[in-house]
Amino acid sequence: MSNFYLFDTLSLHAGQTVDKEFGARATPIYQTTSYVFPDTDTASSIFNLERGGHAYSRITNPTVGVLEQRIAALEGGTAAVCTASGMAATFCAITAILSQGDHIVASSQMYGGNISLMKNTLPRFGITATFVDPNDIDGFRDAIQDNTRLIYGELIGNPGLDILDLEAIAAIGADNHIPFMVDATFNTPYLCRPFDFGVNITIHSVTKWMGGHGTAIGGVIVDGGNFDWGATDKYPTITEPYAPFQGINLWEEFGPTAFATRIRAEAMRDFGASMSPMNAFLLLQGIETLSLRMDKHLSNTASMLEFLINHKQVSWVSHPSMPSHSSHELAKKYLPKGAGSIVSFGVVGGREAGKTFIENVELASHLANVGDAKTLIIHPATTTHSRIDAEALVAAGITEDMIRLSVGLEDVRDLQADFEVGFRAAKKIAGL
């Protein structure tokens, strides 16, 4: 399979070779724990990373492997490793290169789970983070310490929707020999391929737009293959002998896939956050229609924006496609097809009105996910970001009246009619 095919073709074919035994057109679901070795020499060479091959489905699985290769091709990376969830992807990617005493410079506008990981969990293991306003480029440079080993952010901030200036931050990383890792969940490779702008590693919650149907939880880490791990002694997990594998030097042996190999050899083997074959199969099906769905998500988003901007019960609307949005120019640069299908808005009447609105819409589902084919809404202050303190809430750009809308694929006229019901109820409760 050539990786030079165009996006839609790769979405359907990358990573899959037609089943050799029977010619099955769809990828078989290898729902198996283990693989029978032809002989002991082959077995030991697979265990030693001397050759590819499957031993145990915690580490590799043929169905999951097709998904990994497909995402790597779409993202333009050298290799990918799928994980049991998006959070597992973040955790595994960070711990593959950071150890006790190391430091992260991260955007302050991120998914609440990522903030909590860096603020509450990783410090228990001696890994600390400094959070920087994503619009403050100098702030990223200033926050770098001697022990900084990673710069981390989300291209489309959650939920404030500020766009990270990938090239500017990548340049700061390059100057300091620090890799730049981006959570690209909200954009998917269809809207932006971060490696084209100097990013070194991407992670995705493939639960969201990549899978697209709300059926399976999963994550992926993609190795951009564009970071020179050997240019510095900051990354011993990549460049120094790795004892469990007879002192192998991953950087020398695997070069542009050294980072992904470390995750495979350590995170999959020791942490075991593996994706199940069934989830990989469902997610592969989702990716087959990624571009079609994203186009529809974007056109529905444009219609909903127009509707919300002109609605009397809406106090404010935020989306990077709006000229009034502080990231509008960056959105045009990095997301020329469209700035995603997440919209934030406030309901006139504040917190209570917002709550009433959510309780009275029917078609839009009230839940914590985003990127489903179905339209979803949530009140971030009391749900996804409830575990972070008030100060961090402000830093993350979250207001008490904010409603986060994930625009789905329904007929937009039905969505608007549904919202009218919610707005009427909100108006009543606000005494307007």
Next chain:
Amino acid sequence: MGFRTKQIHAGVTPDPVTGAILTPIYQTTTYVQNSVDEYLAKGYSYSRSGNPTVAALEAKLTELEGGAACATFGTGMSAVHATMLAFLSAGDHAIISDVAYGGTYRLCTKVLSRFGIEFTFADGSNPEDVAASVKDNTKLFLTETPANPTMKCSDIAAISEIAKKAGAVHAVDNTFLTPYYQRPFELGADLSIHSTTKYMDGHNATVGGAVISNTAELGEKVRFIMNSTGSIMSPMVAWLTLQGCKTLSVRMDQQSASAMAIAEYLENHDKVEQVRYPGLKSFPQYELACKQASGFGAMLWFEVKGGLAAGKQLMDNIELWSLAENLGSVESLITHPVSMTHADVEEAERARVGIIDGLVRLSVGLEDTEDLIDALAKALDQA
């Protein structure tokens, strides 16, 4: 190879490409052919006609039953239906056990009768009644033994002899005992039918059916109907059933041991009018049950003193036992056949064959025997 080894290994060889120890789930519609001339060289074209995961289950069931071929279906009913379509045409006649699953009875009397097929419901416990039902146009015998829900047993060997003389095919519905306990082909039958939903899966996870044939020729006829009418088994169901089959013998042994203990408990209970379990010496066909099968299974029924009203009260009150229609699963189930599984059998016919109103059917699962008996004891106390 013994049965227990076969239930693990039969039909399954490690995937030649990856070594995967389990059969992959080939959730695919179609198969890429190398060339026009090599069409079907790898064995598959379209998943209605055949699918590698489904084929692995078919191979396993063939070996477990000791047959020559197997075709699997979307449900147990489609397996029964396909058997009838394979061997019966307009103007033909079939002899069916007079006690059988209500769905089988409904299929014969309310569906296939519309297409000019004639049925006689004969008393399988009395081979003379079966022989007397034979007509010139009799083409198929279908024997369900033990029968659902009365547990009446039919003599497979005797009916196979009658069928042979009549030049007809003898199919046995072997769902209740499975080939682990009952071997229809060794007793002269031609086909063995299963609702794989029951003991083969065993976990209430799937609905499915299978027809195993004693000769390749019969198997071809059944498979032709499977492909022509298209009521096939899905790869996912086949895969789950493949896993279920691996513990068939262990489950059957444990569930049957519990059933025996429960039957003995009920038989000695003051509030129980009668109990029917083939393993009880009081069972009217105890000798046939012992001769024909190596185990008694995990299905039984009893009648509470006070009949229908008392039985309903017990079924509504009982804990742990789920009031549900399936049987053969690891979860113990309690069923009222008259209002549930056999509601489509007319009252007069039910009375004729002994499906009494107060009949409470038990499908004994894999829970601790003590817990199952405790739950029955409590419910009987309230009755």
